[in-house]
Amino acid sequence: MSLFRCEQVNKSYQGQPVIRDITLTLAQGELVGLLGASGVGKTTLMSILAGVDRPDSGRVLLKGEDITGVAGRVGYMLQKDLLLPFKTTLDNVSLPLILKGMKKSKAREQATELMERFGLSGSENKYPHQLSGGMRQRAALLRTHFSGNRVILLDEPFSALDALTKSELHRWYLDVSAQMGLTTLFITHDMDEALTLSDRIYVMTGIPGEIQTQLAISAPRPRPADFAVSQEFLQAKRQLLDAIGR
Numbered sequence: 001m002s003l004f005r006c007e008q009v010n011k012s013y014q015g016q017p018v019i020r021d022i023t024l025t026l027a028q029g030e031l032v033g034l035l036g037a038s039g040v041g042k043t044t045l046m047s048i049l050a051g052v053d054r055p056d057s058g059r060v061l062l063k064g065e066d067i068t069g070v071a072g073r074v075g076y077m078l079q080k081d082l083l084l085p086f087k088t089t090l091d092n093v094s095l096p097l098i099l100k101g102m103k104k105s106k107a108r109e110q111a112t113e114l115m116e117r118f119g120l121s122g123s124e125n126k127y128p129h130q131l132s133g134g135m136r137q138r139a140a141l142l143r144t145h146f147s148g149n150r151v152i153l154l155d156e157p158f159s160a161l162d163a164l165t166k167s168e169l170h171r172w173y174l175d176v177s178a179q180m181g182l183t184t185l186f187i188t189h190d191m192d193e194a195l196t197l198s199d200r201i202y203v204m205t206g207i208p209g210e211i212q213t214q215l216a217i218s219a220p221r222p223r224p225a226d227f228a229v230s231q232e233f234l235q236a237k238r239q240l241l242d243a244i245g246r
């Protein structure tokens with residue numbers, strides 16, 4: 001049985017259908033990419049999966065429980081997940097715990113325990129503008145982790161980073177998500193990123209956006225350095241290009 005799924009989700013804005021009949025599943029521990037062009041409805045779908053928006057029809061299930069329209073059950077990192085500029089890194093990442101009712105000292109303690117794993121030790125008392133882009137993103141990921149359980153929805157988590165920081169963060173996220181047993185759905189419009197990270201890739205196309213196809217990548221994660229020139233990579237990329245071109 002899938003850990004997380006949505007079934008036949010539809011959504012319109014002002015009478016205009018934006019996404020149609022979206023069904024997708026996440027199995028425990030999977031890292032799944034959602035690939036599609038700008039405007040295809042990826043963020044709309046994600047906000048429904050996170051429960052911050054309601055579908056017109058269809059439902060969202062976590063371990064078989066209907067959580068349609070219920071926020072806070074899964075972690076959700078927005079496309080522009082800005083850290084609060086006037087709060088320190090430690091206070092930013094522990095905020096979701098405090099919002100859940102945990103005492104501030106306890107929340108800080110829990111956050112401190114994970115700062116190292118998230119490459120943030122020593123930055124506890126720094127403010128967001130004092131962090132590098134990669135560090136800010138890791139802080140936002142840690143905050144997301146604290147906001148939900150171990151199902152994590154990420155809206156373009158790596159897109160604003162330079163190429164080197166991006167591949168560093170890819171490797172790091174593969175590591176952390178395996179260690180912590182996270183199940184992740186991430187949005188991207190970067191095919192290479194999708195192919196590098198994903199166990200499976202859903203491709204969304206059209207207006208309204210629909211799941212055009214899905215693709216499994218069998219090479220184990222983390223993938224070898226030469227994966228990007230391997231037969232599997234190139235074949236899969238061809239399939240993605242065909243799917244998006246259609």
Ligand SMILES: Nc1ncnc2c1ncn2[C@@H]1O[C@H](COP(=O)(O)OP(=O)(O)OP(=O)(O)O)[C@@H](O)[C@H]1O
Pocket residue numbers: 013014018036037038039040041042043044045079189
């Ligand atoms: N709150 C809203 N009200 C009205 N229209 C909206 C709203 N949110 C999104 N839309 C429309 O829905 C469509 C899909 O938007 P969405 O943000 O989901 O796309 P996206 O795939 O995430 O794009 P991008 O890759 O640029 O982030 C767009 O045409 C957008 O204008």
Ligand SMILES: [Mg+2]
Pocket residue numbers: 042043044079155
């Ligand atoms: Mg978007």
